[in-house]
Amino acid sequence: MDVLGISAFYHDSAAALVRDGRVVAAVQEEAFSRRKHDAAFPRAAIAHCLEAGGTSLERLAAVVFYDKPFLKFERLLETYLTTAPRGFASFRRAMPVWLREKLFQKDLLRRELRTLSGSGRSSRLPPLLFSEHHLSHAASAFYPSPFENALVLTLDGVGEWATTSVAEGAGRSLAVLRELHFPHSLGLLYSAFTHHLGFRVNAGEYKVMGLAPYGEPVYLRRILDHLIDLKEDGTFRLDQSYFDYCAGSTMTSRRFDALFGGPPRAPEEPLTRRHLDLAASVQAALEEAVLRLTRALARETGARHLCLAGGVALNAVANGRVVRDGRFDEVWVQPAAGDAGGALGAALAGYHLTLEGPRAPAGGGDGMRGALLGPAFEQPDVERRLAALGARFAVLGDRELIADTARALAGGRIVGWFQGAGEFGPRALGNRSILADPRAPEMQQALNLRTKFRESFRPFAPAVLEEEAGAWFELDRPSPYMLLVVPVQERHRVAEPAGAALEGLARLGVPHSTIPAVTHVDGSARVQTVSRETNPRFHALIEAFGERTGCPILVNTSFNVRGEPMVATPEDAFRCFMGTGIDRLVVGNCVLEKAEQPAALRHDQRDVVEPD
Numbered sequence: 277m278d279v280l281g282i283s284a285f286y287h288d289s290a291a292a293l294v295r296d297g298r299v300v301a302a303v304q305e306e307a308f309s310r311r312k313h314d315a316a317f318p319r320a321a322i323a324h325c326l327e328a329g330g331t332s333l334e335r336l337a338a339v340v341f342y343d344k345p346f347l348k349f350e351r352l353l354e355t356y357l358t359t360a361p362r363g364f365a366s367f368r369r370a371m372p373v374w375l376r377e378k379l380f381q382k383d384l385l386r387r388e389l390r391t392l393s394g395s396g397r398s399s400r401l402p403p404l405l406f407s408e409h410h411l412s413h414a415a416s417a418f419y420p421s422p423f424e425n426a427l428v429l430t431l432d433g434v435g436e437w438a439t440t441s442v443a444e445g446a447g448r449s450l451a452v453l454r455e456l457h458f459p460h461s462l463g464l465l466y467s468a469f470t471h472h473l474g475f476r477v478n479a480g481e482y483k484v485m486g487l488a489p490y491g492e493p494v495y496l497r498r499i500l501d502h503l504i505d506l507k508e509d510g511t512f513r514l515d516q517s518y519f520d521y522c523a524g525s526t527m528t529s530r531r532f533d534a535l536f537g538g539p540p541r542a543p544e545e546p547l548t549r550r551h552l553d554l555a556a557s558v559q560a561a562l563e564e565a566v567l568r569l570t571r572a573l574a575r576e577t578g579a580r581h582l583c584l585a586g587g588v589a590l591n592a593v594a595n596g597r598v599v600r601d602g603r604f605d606e607v608w609v610q611p612a613a614g615d616a617g618g619a620l621g622a623a624l625a626g627y628h629l630t631l632e633g634p635r636a637p638a639g640g641g642d643g644m645r646g647a648l649l650g651p652a653f654e655q656p657d658v659e660r661r662l663a664a665l666g667a668r669f670a671v672l673g674d675r676e677l678i679a680d681t682a683r684a685l686a687g688g689r690i691v692g693w694f695q696g697a698g699e700f701g702p703r704a705l706g707n708r709s710i711l712a713d714p715r716a717p718e719m720q721q722a723l724n725l726r727t728k729f730r731e732s733f734r735p736f737a738p739a740v741l742e743e744e745a746g747a748w749f750e751l752d753r754p755s756p757y758m759l760l761v762v763p764v765q766e767r768h769r770v771a772e773p774a775g776a777a778l779e780g781l782a783r784l785g786v787p788h789s790t791i792p793a794v795t796h797v798d799g800s801a802r803v804q805t806v807s808r809e810t811n812p813r814f815h816a817l818i819e820a821f822g823e824r825t826g827c828p829i830l831v832n833t834s835f836n837v838r839g840e841p842m843v844a845t846p847e848d849a850f851r852c853f854m855g856t857g858i859d860r861l862v863v864g865n866c867v868l869e870k871a872e873q874p875a876a877l878r879h880d881q882r883d884v885v886e887p888d
């Protein structure tokens with residue numbers, strides 16, 4: 277029984293195919309359109325999923341959309357009425373779009389599906405179902421998790437009405453137990469600070485998380501006293517006089533600006549100490565709220581397993597705090613925790629809850645298959661595509677390829693690594709990655725400024741052999757999806773120079789461990805553990821690098837530049853390679869050296885970089 281899930285029309289459109297409850301394929305539309313966070317109907321993503329499953333629209337048991345447009349419209353209309361007349365300008369802009377398109381999304385979806393199938397109006401389409409937004413998130417986390425029973429905490433900006441929800445999963449069943457509703461939202465609180473700090477909402481929240489270690493949470497008390505009434509059990513209310521997302525077109529009000537000592541930062545304006553401290557403060561507030569929620573849930577229910585979903589679950593620092601807090605025996609986070617993952621959750625909810633399909637025994641496994649669910653390319657196809665571009669390459673056997681690449685990395689080379697199926701979700705996990713030596717003190721700056729063309733403070737993640745992770749990090753469990761921030765082991769830490777008195781971004785160039793390229797200024801790291809079973813080729817490469825250097829870790833960052841999606845095809849990889857500071861490209865078994873490529877194919881990717 278095949279079920280297709282779709283998310284679309286807000287941000288991060290995606291499609292996912294589930295067969296008998298197992299994930300077959302999942303991919304975002306941006307991989308094909310090359311528009312980051314693409315919100316359009318995911319035609320190409322759907323086509324890929326159907327092709328990967330060897331099926332067609334007509335043979336599906338159902339197509340499931342990830343939220344309910346009528347409920348969302350109800351929320352918008354009620355919000356405008358409640359804030360009238362202040363929200364009239366926003367109402368006037370939004371209503372024509374809703375009345376013309378979004379309110380009648382069922383008809384729009386059917387038209388798009390018919391166009392995709394090439395069938396006429398009279399031809400059969402599968403049943404079109406709608407899941408609630410937070411139920412989709414909860415399903416995306418619970419059903420692929422290794423747990424037979426678990427609580428699911430979903431935290432995001434807002435779905436239809438819910439902003440925070442708790443669901444209980446048991447076998448095939450999944451039911452939402454309680455919700456907090458708009459406008460009270462931890463996701464929107466964090467996004468308000470994202471906006472105030474000059475980053476793009478729904479895209480720049482991870483920058484705030486990356487900036488936080490450089491500041492001090494000096495505004496935390498002000499946030500808790502004025503912005504959020506946070507109860508001991510983690511429930512909360514936001515004082516809407518400090519925000520403008522209900523009635524206006526921005527996130528914050530002038531009262532917010534006055535409370536925190538200045539107007540929003542312009543996107544390319546220099547970051548000041550105040551900005552760093554604001555990032556640290558909202559991060560601390562989020563962590564406190566999440567910990568109060570999870571502690572209360574553990575205390576009230578006695579549950580031992582917790583799943584996390586929703587955009588806030590991509591905050592790896594908060595996730596790490598929850599794990600180390602120890603209230604739950606095991607915590608599992610959906611790697612595509614944002615709206616893209618809603619497509620997968622919609623398909624799983626449709627299969628298990630509406631069609632009443634059985635849940636396959638978890639058996640301690642991971643139903644996401646390492647999140648390696650996107651397009652893949654066979655070796656002959658790779659060679660044909662690269663040759664058509666005019667690329668010059670050598671083809672190596674597997675053993676030689678691993679040894680040669682490990683040698684290049686140990687020698688300080690930056691490597692573009694394109695292998696197997698693409699990742700589903702925002703993190704490169706070893707198949708669409710840029711790799712480098714984590715021991716090099718200058719590598720973080722080199723990758724940020726000369727390769728990724730992005731802000732110098734942005735951190736990088738260590739990909740470490742799963743069996744060696746505990747020797748390098750304070751981590752007692754797998755972290756395959758780069759969604760836990762934990763301390764580096766003390767024996768690998770390096771103290772800042774005595775008397776240096778460095779503050780803020782001045783701490784960037786100071787090593788804080790023996791693997792400085794992946795260590796945050798507070799001595800922590802966002803760890804990805806790599807297992808031999810899930811990704812044998814990536815594991816073999818890290819193992820070979822470790823044998824050569826004594827360090828079984830690589831810098832792993834997404835294969836893209838600022839403002840672009842991760843590369844999705846060999847052509848994308850080659851263009852990125854030729855326009856950046858990447859020294860070597862490995863696509864399948866093809867190895868390309870920058871110095872050997874035709875000069876006419878070189879360009880500067882900075883010419884097309886867009887804000888992200």
